[in-house]
Amino acid sequence: MKLVIINYGAGNIQSIKFAFERLGVHAILSDDADVIKAADKVIFPGVGEASSAMAKLKATGLDKVIPTLKQPVLGICLGMQLMCNHSTEGDTTGLGIFDVDVVKFSNKVKVPQIGWNEIESLKTPLFKDIPEHSFMYLVHSFYAPKCDAMIASTNYEVDYASALQKDNFYGVQFHPEKSGKVGQEILKNFCQL
Amino acid sequence: MLTKRIIPCLDIKNGRTVKGVNFVDLRDAGDPVELAAKYAETGADELVFLDISATEERRKTLADLVLRVAEKINIPFTVGGGISSVEDVDVLLQNGADKVSINSSAVKNPQLINDLAAKFGSQCVVVAIDAKQIEGKWTVHLVGGKVPTELDLFEWAKEVEQRGAGEILFTSMDHDGTKNGFADEALAKLSTMLNIPIIASGGAGTMQHFTDTFKNGKSDAALAASVFHFHEIDIPELKQVLKKNNIPVRI
Numbered sequence: 001m002k003l004v005i006i007n008y009g010a011g012n013i014q015s016i017k018f019a020f021e022r023l024g025v026h027a028i029l030s031d032d033a034d035v036i037k038a039a040d041k042v043i044f045p046g047v048g049e050a051s052s053a054m055a056k057l058k059a060t061g062l063d064k065v066i067p068t069l070k071q072p073v074l075g076i077c078l079g080m081q082l083m084c085n086h087s088t089e090g091d092t093t094g095l096g097i098f099d100v101d102v103v104k105f106s107n108k109v110k111v112p113q114i115g116w117n118e119i120e121s122l123k124t125p126l127f128k129d130i131p132e133h134s135f136m137y138l139v140h141s142f143y144a145p146k147c148d149a150m151i152a153s154t155n156y157e158v159d160y161a162s163a164l165q166k167d168n169f170y171g172v173q174f175h176p177e178k179s180g181k182v183g184q185e186i187l188k189n190f191c192q193l
Numbered sequence: 194m195l196t197k198r199i200i201p202c203l204d205i206k207n208g209r210t211v212k213g214v215n216f217v218d219l220r221d222a223g224d225p226v227e228l229a230a231k232y233a234e235t236g237a238d239e240l241v242f243l244d245i246s247a248t249e250e251r252r253k254t255l256a257d258l259v260l261r262v263a264e265k266i267n268i269p270f271t272v273g274g275g276i277s278s279v280e281d282v283d284v285l286l287q288n289g290a291d292k293v294s295i296n297s298s299a300v301k302n303p304q305l306i307n308d309l310a311a312k313f314g315s316q317c318v319v320v321a322i323d324a325k326q327i328e329g330k331w332t333v334h335l336v337g338g339k340v341p342t343e344l345d346l347f348e349w350a351k352e353v354e355q356r357g358a359g360e361i362l363f364t365s366m367d368h369d370g371t372k373n374g375f376a377d378e379a380l381a382k383l384s385t386m387l388n389i390p391i392i393a394s395g396g397a398g399t400m401q402h403f404t405d406t407f408k409n410g411k412s413d414a415a416l417a418a419s420v421f422h423f424h425e426i427d428i429p430e431l432k433q434v435l436k437k438n439n440i441p442v443r444i
Contacts, residue, residue: 014289018264048314107388110413112316112359114390116238116443117195135196135443137269139291139316139359156195178269178291180233 001191003027004039008060010046010053010078019177023188033065040071041191046078050102050142051090053078067095072193073169080164080171081142089142098164098171100147109157112141117162119174123151124165126172128189134182136162136174143173196441197407198238198414199428200392201421203228205274206246208254212422222422226261232421233268236428238443240266241294241362241416244274251275256284263289271319277301279308286313294362296321297335300342300349303356310357319392320358322349324379325366331379338366346379347386354387361387362416364394372398372420377410384411392416400431404438 003020005013007029020027027043028035036042044066046053057063066073066083075083084094087102094102105111116135119127136154143160146153152163154173164171170190176183203225204211212222222228229240242262244255252275259272272285273294282293299306299320309318323338324331324346331346350361363383365376375393384391390413393406397417406412420426432442 012286012289012291014260014287015263015291018289019267021264022267047317049311110388110390112389113195114316114360115195115198115413139269141315175269178267180267184267 001025001040002038003041003043003191004036005029005043005045006036006062006066007031008053008056008062010048010056012047013045016043016045016076016177019184019187023184023191025191031060031062033061036062036065037069041193042069042071042073044073044075044079044083046076046080046082048078049090050078050081050087050092054082054092054094057082063095067097070168072190074190075169075171076177077140077173077175080173081144083164083169083171084144087142097169098144098147098149098166100144100149100161100164102142102144104142105157112139113156114139116179117154117156119152119154119162121150121153124170125193126163126165126170126186126189127152130182130185130189136176136179136183138162138174140173194441196238196443197412197435198392199236199403199431199442200239200241200414200416201232201237201428202241202243202394202416202418204418205242205244205255205258207248208258211245212419225258226265229262229266229270232428233266236432236444237268239268239414240270242270242272243294244272252281252284256288259285259288259290273319273321277305279305279312282309282313286317292317292319292360294319294321296323299353300333300335300344303352306353306356306358310359315357315359318358319360319362320353321362321364322346322353323364323366334366338364338369347382350383350387354389358389360390360392362392362394365396368396369394371396374398374402375406375410375412375415377406380406380410380412384413390414397426400426400434403431404435404440407435407440408438
């Protein structure tokens with residue numbers, strides 16, 4: 001299997017690469033559209049601020065490539081948020097794959113949310129054999145509200161979508177690569193989609 | 194529900210873990226990666242690696258260590274000790290660290306907090322603050338608590354938040370090493386005043402101290418070193434006790 005991690009300069013990609021290596025999957029880092037298109041599976045990572053990450057994506061032309069991909073794609077954290085219509089962070093227009101707008105937690109809770117929280121209402125084979133209320137590691141200030149594409153929900157101030165899916169596109173707000181054994185199982189499931 | 198975090202802290206010298214009480218009588222305690230893996234397996238929620246070496250090669254040694262940790266460990270970790278520039282942080286994050294912790298360099302150059310938050314995002318910027326009470330005033334100290342500054346803990350914490358820190362790691366020098374409990378009064382004040390997570394550090398001696406800091410200190414996470422290293426408290430048992438006390442934990 002050829003797994004490519006999109007390398008556009010925004011994200012803790014080393015940890016994702018190592019997480020797949022622990023599963024025996026060698027990941028290729030690339031910003032080359034042809035390499036990405038030819039992959040069996042694609043990971044779209046992201047850490048940092050939305051508008052600057054989007055600017056980096058546009059600079060490489062990958063903003064046009066990602067929505068056309070046909071193989072399973074997994075957006076992680078900011079990667080998932082950039083796959084949505086819009087984010088209030090930096091008033092950023094996203095890739096429009098998931099029909100939902102990303103908004104910020106209010107000051108009624110501590111922002112960013114940092115730590116382990118539960119995922120529930122799990123759907124799709126991405127969560128095959130993953131128990132309801134499993135703990136995942138999350139670090140974020142912005143979130144995707146509940147919507148039709150939601151395949152996992154988490155509660156922090158509100159119930160929000162901690163995972164999304166549409167066709168071959170998957171997105172997770174949490175960091176499976178940092179979420180212990182269960183996170184590793186989710187990555188394994190993605191490899192088997 | 195978001196759970197409270199238990200964070201073992203590993204002191205690193207020249208790429209090896211050291212154990213000691215109050216930085217005295219440091220003993221080699223083996224490979225940090227092996228110790229980290231053990232903690233990850235037994236339910237630690239996060240790890241902190243604090244580099245206390247003072248050699249010329251420290252930057253490279255630390256960067257190599259981070260890479261080795263990221264390769265083996267599947268929980269988040271923070272790296273601190275001697276980090277003073279955007280370039281330092283860039284290398285550590287690229288090698289797989291999730292967050293960095295800055296202390297003295299933030300006091301000397303507060304703009305560093307803004308620069309790191311802008312470049313890497315607030316979520317990876319932990320500002321560590323060491324403070325102790327002098328005539329009733331919580332005063333920020335540098336160099337492992339040796340050098341007092343003019344800064345007031347609460348004013349500095351507020352500034353740190355405004356500049357873009359994602360978390361504060363507060364160590365009470367008055368409590369550190371005493372095993373008499375965390376500085377819960379000051380922690381509660383910080384936690385109420387600020388809107389970013391607060392990590393309690395200094396004073397852990399018993400399991401009750403952890404319950405207290407989560408309940409009375411309103412802490413979001415608790416960090417400790419020796420009680421975990423010397424097996425005075427084991428994390429699985431600690432988490433069971435916390436759960437019984439209605440504190441949300443990941444088990």
